[in-house]
Amino acid sequence: MFESFTSRQPANTRAMWGIYRNANRWDWLLLPLVLCLIAAAAYGAMQMTRPFVLGQATPISLDIAELPYYLLRTILRMFAALGASLIFSFVFAAVASKYRAAEKVLIPLLDILQSVPILGFQAIAIVPFIALFPGTLLGVECAAIFAIFTSQAWNMAFSLYQSMRTVPAELSEAARVFKLSGWQRFWRLELPFATPALLWNMMMSMSGGWFFLVAAEAISVAGQDIKLPGIGAYIAVAIDQENGSAVAWAIVAMFAGIVMYDQLFFRPLLAWADKFRFEESQGETAQRSWLLDWGRRSNVMRRLAERFWSAMRATLGWFGTTPHAAPARPPGAFQRALPRIGNLIFTALVLYATLRLVLYVHSAVGWQEAGHVVVLGLATLARVMVLIALASLLWVPVAVWIGLRPRYAQRVQALAQFLAAFPVNLMFPVVVFLMVRYQLNPNIWLSPLMVFGTQWYILFNVVAGASTIPTELRLAADNLGLTGWLKWKRVYLPAIFPAYVTGAITASGGSWNASIVAEYVTWGKTTLAAQGLGSYIKQMTDAGDFHRIALGIGIMCIFVMLLNRFFWRKLYLLADNRGF
Numbered sequence: 001m002f003e004s005f006t007s008r009q010p011a012n013t014r015a016m017w018g019i020y021r022n023a024n025r026w027d028w029l030l031l032p033l034v035l036c037l038i039a040a041a042a043y044g045a046m047q048m049t050r051p052f053v054l055g056q057a058t059p060i061s062l063d064i065a066e067l068p069y070y071l072l073r074t075i076l077r078m079f080a081a082l083g084a085s086l087i088f089s090f091v092f093a094a095v096a097s098k099y100r101a102a103e104k105v106l107i108p109l110l111d112i113l114q115s116v117p118i119l120g121f122q123a124i125a126i127v128p129f130i131a132l133f134p135g136t137l138l139g140v141e142c143a144a145i146f147a148i149f150t151s152q153a154w155n156m157a158f159s160l161y162q163s164m165r166t167v168p169a170e171l172s173e174a175a176r177v178f179k180l181s182g183w184q185r186f187w188r189l190e191l192p193f194a195t196p197a198l199l200w201n202m203m204m205s206m207s208g209g210w211f212f213l214v215a216a217e218a219i220s221v222a223g224q225d226i227k228l229p230g231i232g233a234y235i236a237v238a239i240d241q242e243n244g245s246a247v248a249w250a251i252v253a254m255f256a257g258i259v260m261y262d263q264l265f266f267r268p269l270l271a272w273a274d275k276f277r278f279e280e281s282q283g284e285t286a287q288r289s290w291l292l293d294w295g296r297r298s299n300v301m302r303r304l305a306e307r308f309w310s311a312m313r314a315t316l317g318w319f320g321t322t323p324h325a326a327p328a329r330p331p332g333a334f335q336r337a338l339p340r341i342g343n344l345i346f347t348a349l350v351l352y353a354t355l356r357l358v359l360y361v362h363s364a365v366g367w368q369e370a371g372h373v374v375v376l377g378l379a380t381l382a383r384v385m386v387l388i389a390l391a392s393l394l395w396v397p398v399a400v401w402i403g404l405r406p407r408y409a410q411r412v413q414a415l416a417q418f419l420a421a422f423p424v425n426l427m428f429p430v431v432v433f434l435m436v437r438y439q440l441n442p443n444i445w446l447s448p449l450m451v452f453g454t455q456w457y458i459l460f461n462v463v464a465g466a467s468t469i470p471t472e473l474r475l476a477a478d479n480l481g482l483t484g485w486l487k488w489k490r491v492y493l494p495a496i497f498p499a500y501v502t503g504a505i506t507a508s509g510g511s512w513n514a515s516i517v518a519e520y521v522t523w524g525k526t527t528l529a530a531q532g533l534g535s536y537i538k539q540m541t542d543a544g545d546f547h548r549i550a551l552g553i554g555i556m557c558i559f560v561m562l563l564n565r566f567f568w569r570k571l572y573l574l575a576d577n578r579g580f
Helices: 002-007 011-021 025-047 064-098 100-115 118-132 138-150 153-165 169-177 182-211 213-217 231-240 244-276 290-297 299-316 333-365 367-403 406-421 424-438 448-452 455-467 471-479 484-518 533-543 546-576
Strands: 218-221 224-227 520-523 526-529
Touching (some): 025 064, 025 290, 064 100, 064 138, 064 182, 064 213, 064 231, 100 484, 118 213, 138 153, 138 213, 138 218, 153 182, 153 484, 169 182, 182 244, 182 455, 213 218, 218 231, 244 290, 244 406, 290 299, 333 367, 333 546, 367 406, 367 448, 367 455, 367 533, 367 546, 484 520, 484 533, 484 546
Antiparallel strands (some): 218 224
C-alpha cells in the first residue's frame, strides 16, 4: 500500500519519502529535538507581532515561572541580531579588504560606530522602527534587535577583515593559479580561512549582546518606558525593586541559555569548522560535538545536508573555477585617480564634520563645557588603556594555553561565554555594598567594571589565533629546542598577534561603551559616580539634556577614532607586515 501511495506522488515528494523511510535510531533522537526548536522559535516569533500602542503598559513579572518564556524571547532577538551582524561582516570585510579607497573610509567609520554608545543608536532607531510598524510590537522588537546588533557587528566585522588581510601568501598564489574570480576567492579561500576565528568572535558577540541586554530591552521613548519580555527587562525590574532573589534567578536562566546554544549551535559549528584549519595534519586539536556526531550518523540529516549543499553549489557556483578568465587590463586614468578622489572626499567630510562640531559647541554648549568634557574623556582614556594592558598581561598567556589544548578549550568554552555575557548590572548590589561599607574611591574601584565584560574579546580572539597555529610549526619549535621567552617571541607571539590586535581593538571600543554603565552605578536609591566621560553621558541622558548628550558622544567618538588611528592602526600594520 505504501508503495502504491508513493508511486502516485511527484518525484520530489517520493525522494523525501525515500529519505525518511531510511531513518535510523539517530534520526529518532534528532528529529524531536529539531521539531521542538522549530516550534519554540515559531511561537516566540508570533509573540513579537502582538498588537501594541505607544503608551500602553508593558508589565514584566518577576515570577520564576516566566523566566523560560523571557529566555526564549531574548535568545530569538540575539540570534536575529547575530544573523544581521554576519551579513554586515561579509559585506564590510569583503569591500574593505579588497578596495583600498573604500578601506580608508570604512575602517575609520567602523571605529566611530563602535564608539557610539548603544543608547545613542537606540535613541536614533526607536522612533523610525515604531513608525515603520505601527500598531504592532514588531517595531519595538526591531529597535531592540538593532541595539543588540550594534553590540555584536563591529567585533565580527573586524575579525573577518583581519583574517582576510592575513591569508597566507601561498594560498593567495594558489587562488591566482586556479584563476578564481573575486566571488570564488571569497567563498573558497578567504571565508573558509577566516571561519575558525570568526566563530570564536561570533560567540564573543553573542556574549556582548548579553552584556548590553538591559539597555536593549528596557527602552525609553517619548516619555514612555517600554520593557520587552526578556531577561534584560527582567534584570532591569529586579534592580529597580532591589530584588536580589530575582537577580540570582536571572543569572541561572542566563547560564542555562548560554549552555543550551553553546551545545546546540556553537559547539557543532566549531567542530565542523575544524576542517578549515590551515595545516596538513590534524594533530590533537580537533573539536568534538555530540550533536554533530549524531547528525553525521543520521541518515535523514546526512541526506538533507547533501541536498542543501548541492542546491547551494548549483545556485552560487561556490566550487567552480573560471575556465576562461579574461586577462587583466591595465587600470585606466579614472581608476588610477580613484584613490585620490576618495581621499579628497574623505578629507572634505572630515573638515565639514569638524566645522559643524565647532559651530555646535560654540552655539549650544560653550567652550568651557567642551573643555570640561575633554578632560573627562582623558580620564576615561587613562582607565581604558591601563585596564586593556592589565587584561592583556593576564589573558594572553591563559588564552594561548587554552588554544593549544582543545580538550580544555571545550571544557571552558561555555564558562568563558557565561563570564563574557555576565551583565555588569548584576554586580551592582555587591559593588555598592562594598564601596559604601569600606568608603572606597569610585574613581578607582569602579574602573574594573569597564573591562569586566570586554576583556573577553582578548581571550576569545587569542584562543582562536592559538588554535590555528599549525601542528607542524609547534613540532618544529619543539625539535629546535625553543623554550621560554624565545619560544614566545619566535612562535607564539607572531602567530597570535593579528588575532590579539583584533581583540584589543574591540575590547578598547567596548570599554569606552561600557564606561556609561561602569562609571555610573545605581542600586535602588543608592548612586555611585566616577569622574569620566561615560558617567557624564549617563547623567545627561537621565537629565534629558540632548545638547550635552550629543557633545559627550561626539567627544567619545573623537577619542576612539584618534586612538584607533594613531595606536591600534599601527599595530594592525605591524600584524600585516609580520613585524616581529
